[in-house]
Amino acid sequence: MHLLEMKNIRKTFPGVVAVDDVSITLDRGEVLALLGENGAGKSTLIKVLAGVHSKDEGEILIDGRTCRIDSPVDALNEGIAVIYQELCLANDMTVSENIFMGRELRNRFGFLDKRRMEEESQRILDSLGVEFPASAVLRSLSIAQKQTVEIAKCISRNAKIIIMDEPTSSLTSNEVRMLFTLIGKLKSEGIGMIYISHRMEELFEICDRVTVLRDGRSVGTKVIRETNRDELVSMMVGRTLSHYYVKDDNVQDEVVLEVKDLVSYASPHPASFFLRKGEILGFSGLVGAGRSELMKTIFGAARRLSGKVFINGHEVDIRSPSDAIAHDLAMISEERHREGLVLRNTVSFNVSLLVLRQFISHLHVDQRKEDDIVKKQIDDLAIRVSGLNQMAVNLSGGNQQKVVLAKWLTRTPSIIIMDEPTRGIDVSAKAEIYSIMNSLTAKGCSIIMVSSELPEIIGMCDRVVVMSEGAMTAVLERKDLTQETLMHYALLTPGTKEEKANA
Amino acid sequence: MPETKRILKSLKTRFKDYLGLLLGFVLLCLLFTLLSSRFLTTTNILNVLRQIAVNAILAYGMTFVMLSGGIDLSIGSMVSFASIFCAYLISNLGMPVYLVVLLALLIGGALGLVNGIIISKTGIWPFIVTLATSLIFGGLAYAISNGTPVRVMNETFNVIGTGSLGPVSFPVIYMFVLLILCYVILQKTRLGRQVYAVGGNPEAAYFSGINILKVRLVTYTICAVLASFTGIFLTARMYTGQPTLGSTMVNDAIASTVVGGTSMAGGKGRIVGTLIGAMLIGVISNGMNLLGLSSYLQDIVKGFIILGAVYIDTVSTRKLEQKA
Numbered sequence: 001m002h003l004l005e006m007k008n009i010r011k012t013f014p015g016v017v018a019v020d021d022v023s024i025t026l027d028r029g030e031v032l033a034l035l036g037e038n039g040a041g042k043s044t045l046i047k048v049l050a051g052v053h054s055k056d057e058g059e060i061l062i063d064g065r066t067c068r069i070d071s072p073v074d075a076l077n078e079g080i081a082v083i084y085q086e087l088c089l090a091n092d093m094t095v096s097e098n099i100f101m102g103r104e105l106r107n108r109f110g111f112l113d114k115r116r117m118e119e120e121s122q123r124i125l126d127s128l129g130v131e132f133p134a135s136a137v138l139r140s141l142s143i144a145q146k147q148t149v150e151i152a153k154c155i156s157r158n159a160k161i162i163i164m165d166e167p168t169s170s171l172t173s174n175e176v177r178m179l180f181t182l183i184g185k186l187k188s189e190g191i192g193m194i195y196i197s198h199r200m201e202e203l204f205e206i207c208d209r210v211t212v213l214r215d216g217r218s219v220g221t222k223v224i225r226e227t228n229r230d231e232l233v234s235m236m237v238g239r240t241l242s243h244y245y246v247k248d249d250n251v252q253d254e255v256v257l258e259v260k261d262l263v264s265y266a267s268p269h270p271a272s273f274f275l276r277k278g279e280i281l282g283f284s285g286l287v288g289a290g291r292s293e294l295m296k297t298i299f300g301a302a303r304r305l306s307g308k309v310f311i312n313g314h315e316v317d318i319r320s321p322s323d324a325i326a327h328d329l330a331m332i333s334e335e336r337h338r339e340g341l342v343l344r345n346t347v348s349f350n351v352s353l354l355v356l357r358q359f360i361s362h363l364h365v366d367q368r369k370e371d372d373i374v375k376k377q378i379d380d381l382a383i384r385v386s387g388l389n390q391m392a393v394n395l396s397g398g399n400q401q402k403v404v405l406a407k408w409l410t411r412t413p414s415i416i417i418m419d420e421p422t423r424g425i426d427v428s429a430k431a432e433i434y435s436i437m438n439s440l441t442a443k444g445c446s447i448i449m450v451s452s453e454l455p456e457i458i459g460m461c462d463r464v465v466v467m468s469e470g471a472m473t474a475v476l477e478r479k480d481l482t483q484e485t486l487m488h489y490a491l492l493t494p495g496t497k498e499e500k501a502n503a
Numbered sequence: 504m505p506e507t508k509r510i511l512k513s514l515k516t517r518f519k520d521y522l523g524l525l526l527g528f529v530l531l532c533l534l535f536t537l538l539s540s541r542f543l544t545t546t547n548i549l550n551v552l553r554q555i556a557v558n559a560i561l562a563y564g565m566t567f568v569m570l571s572g573g574i575d576l577s578i579g580s581m582v583s584f585a586s587i588f589c590a591y592l593i594s595n596l597g598m599p600v601y602l603v604v605l606l607a608l609l610i611g612g613a614l615g616l617v618n619g620i621i622i623s624k625t626g627i628w629p630f631i632v633t634l635a636t637s638l639i640f641g642g643l644a645y646a647i648s649n650g651t652p653v654r655v656m657n658e659t660f661n662v663i664g665t666g667s668l669g670p671v672s673f674p675v676i677y678m679f680v681l682l683i684l685c686y687v688i689l690q691k692t693r694l695g696r697q698v699y700a701v702g703g704n705p706e707a708a709y710f711s712g713i714n715i716l717k718v719r720l721v722t723y724t725i726c727a728v729l730a731s732f733t734g735i736f737l738t739a740r741m742y743t744g745q746p747t748l749g750s751t752m753v754n755d756a757i758a759s760t761v762v763g764g765t766s767m768a769g770g771k772g773r774i775v776g777t778l779i780g781a782m783l784i785g786v787i788s789n790g791m792n793l794l795g796l797s798s799y800l801q802d803i804v805k806g807f808i809i810l811g812a813v814y815i816d817t818v819s820t821r822k823l824e825q826k827a
Contacts, residue, residue: 322712339710342703344771353711356693363691
């Protein structure tokens with residue numbers, strides 16, 4: 001009998017099947033790794049188990065007994081605890097207050113029994129072998145220590161199953177060692193763990209089995225000792241490329257953008273690359289590899305610590321997005337809602353925002369001119385709107401993305417940075433975005449596309465920069481692009497011999 | 504021909520925004536007309552308009568600030584400051600009226616600039632910043648006058664508040680002139696668009712190359728200049744500078760703005776709505792006065808109206824976002 005069994009789980013969101021017919025098992029004292037590309041369905045599966053999402057179909061069994069998990073509280077009652085990447089702790093409370101949050105102990109007068117809670121917390125902390133006291137205020141702890149508090153919280157709740165989502169993503173190598181020691185302890189106590197990480201080496205070190213997900217489906221489960229990195233990579237990416245990439249060779253010789261030894265606030269590794277006229281330069285890598293940060297730095301939205309940027313051969317000093325716009329740069333940001341659109345305003349308002357000068361002057365709004373500007377973009381990009389004054393918030397994801405694109409195209413930029421341009425939009429809208437990209441480059445526009453989707457990188461890019469952990473690990477030509485190669489460099493730890501040979 | 508059609512259509516869409524508000528306003532007027540024979544008379548209407556002017560002009564400023572995603576609790580203190588400043592300089596120092604008025608507006612604007620700079624540079628919430636500066640500005644007014652009212656009798660100065668054009672007193676004219684001015688700034692200039700963009704989504708505005716700092720500074724400055732102007736004409740009208748003059752005014756200004764449909768979250772609202780909001784609140788006070796109802800009761804009614812208006816705004820926002 002397994003500790004946990006998830007059978008034929010299916011979860012759909014409007015328009016998307018996020019998880020389809022996935023089954024996993026977990027035994028006592030076992031660590032199961034979940035592996036897959038971004039969007040493969042790992043998070044959704046975990047959220048179903050944690051009661052955040054309710055499943056459409058399937059069954060969850062704990063100790064062989066079918067459970068209903070409809071809310072996070074249900075999950076906790078069943079002994080399932082999740083440690084999310086973003087820790088859920090109150091920074092201004094003490095360790096013991098955090099551990100007992102929501103189920104505080106009380107004394108016989110009905111008041112909080114602070115002493116007993118601290119003793120209990122201390123006992124757990126001691127058993128985990130950590131050095132900070134239960135009375136410490138959380139704010140004073142390091143991220144690794146906070147993570148330990150999360151683990152202590154799970155233990156104090158008598159969790160049988162602990163799920164860890166990218167627990168090492170913000171830890172130093174020393175702290176990772178300590179976490180692994182902890183995981184070893186939990187294993188010996190019979191706790192089952194589900195471990196999500198992109199760092200392949202870690203899986204081989206601490207996991208027992210690995211289940212690989214791809215496009216919401218389970219590709220297979222392997223015992224970790226009987227598999228190897230290459231096999232797992234090909235399992236992760238092994239899908240056939242679709243035909244919807246429209247791609248002509250529009251690259252001209254002229255270099256329009258050159259970045260030399262640029263160091264952003266987010267990473268100590270300098271980045272150097274160039275972009276030619278009419279080229280689509282891809283930036284591949286895993287989420288958190290530092291690509292978005294690099295792009296924001298180039299666009300002036302984040303501080304440049306050192307390095308130079310040249311546009312058409314001239315050095316430029318871009319300190320703000322408005323500087324970047326003045327140099328004919330455009331940026332379609334990763335976070336469409338937060339950084340791209342004024343959601344509670346109209347399509348027209350959003351599209352015309354960058355060219356106000358063209359139709360507002362001398363205390364007069366040339367409404368016809370504005371309408372013409374907006375209509376032209378709506379026609380060019382085939383944006384499906386009910387009218388110019390439809391609220392942006394009411395559009396589909398694909399159309400919202402097109403509105404963002406339209407806004408930038410009103411200025412006919414020469415260089416467009418697109419960060420995850422097709423994230424969260426449906427297949428047909430994706431294809432439309434690709435064909436727009438192709439026609440833009442045909443007109444001499446150059447594009448940098450940051451994407452975590454390998455097929456899209458391979459389908460659309462002339463050259464690809466691969467980044468890993470804040471550093472560039474490879475620059476690949478179109479003819480050399482395969483999912484395996486890209487994944488290989490995306491998983492490479494910067495500074496290793498192999499990396500130096502290829503970069 | 505298509506031009507007239509377009510204008511008609513745009514009028515229709517404009518009108519639609521205010522439909523509920525106007526309906527409420529008309530119903531309320533109808534109610535008071537039925538209940539009191541003195542309500543719908545020329546004298547009373549002119550009277551109400553004059554009473555509304557102060558609140559409306561303050562609310563215009565508040566609308567700018569709230570549209571850009573902020574709030575300004577210090578406008579009452581700015582009214583008091585301008586009041587004492589003018590009265591003191593004219594009466595006690597004998598300075599020329601035009602210079603004093605100009606100085607009062609300039610210094611008032613500077614106070615708004617200070618609010619904007621602190622808010623933008625420290626990242627402290629506007630609510631807290633202006634709560635604090637409200638104490639500072641109000642304290643300054645007390646300090647100048649030693650806490651006592653300052654009488655100001657000066658023909659040139661007093662006419663700013665007491666003058667009239669035919670039967671229409673100056674404050675009412677200010678109210679409508681400033682309405683047009685504010686409308687033009689918000690709807691007919693690039694700055695106006697930028698105010699809506701910054702309030703609607705500061706991050707998106709930043710990535711679109713909009714100078715957020717500039718937009719915020721301008722809105723707080725406009726708000727402050729309007730508050731100072733209110734302080735000036737009110738002082739002229741009352742022949743007295745008072746350090747407590749504006750102490751209760753901020754509530755009604757926020758209420759009018761919100762009732763007029765401006766969102767506390769920023770990015771949504773119109774200046775005409777604010778005027779209607781101010782008229783609604785003014786008419787409630789006036790009508791209840793005519794009926795001989797106590798001012799406590801008026802507060803209770805106003806409170807419910809504000810809750811109702813904000814609730815409608817919240818529900819419609821939620822509906823919008825759920826569709827997303």
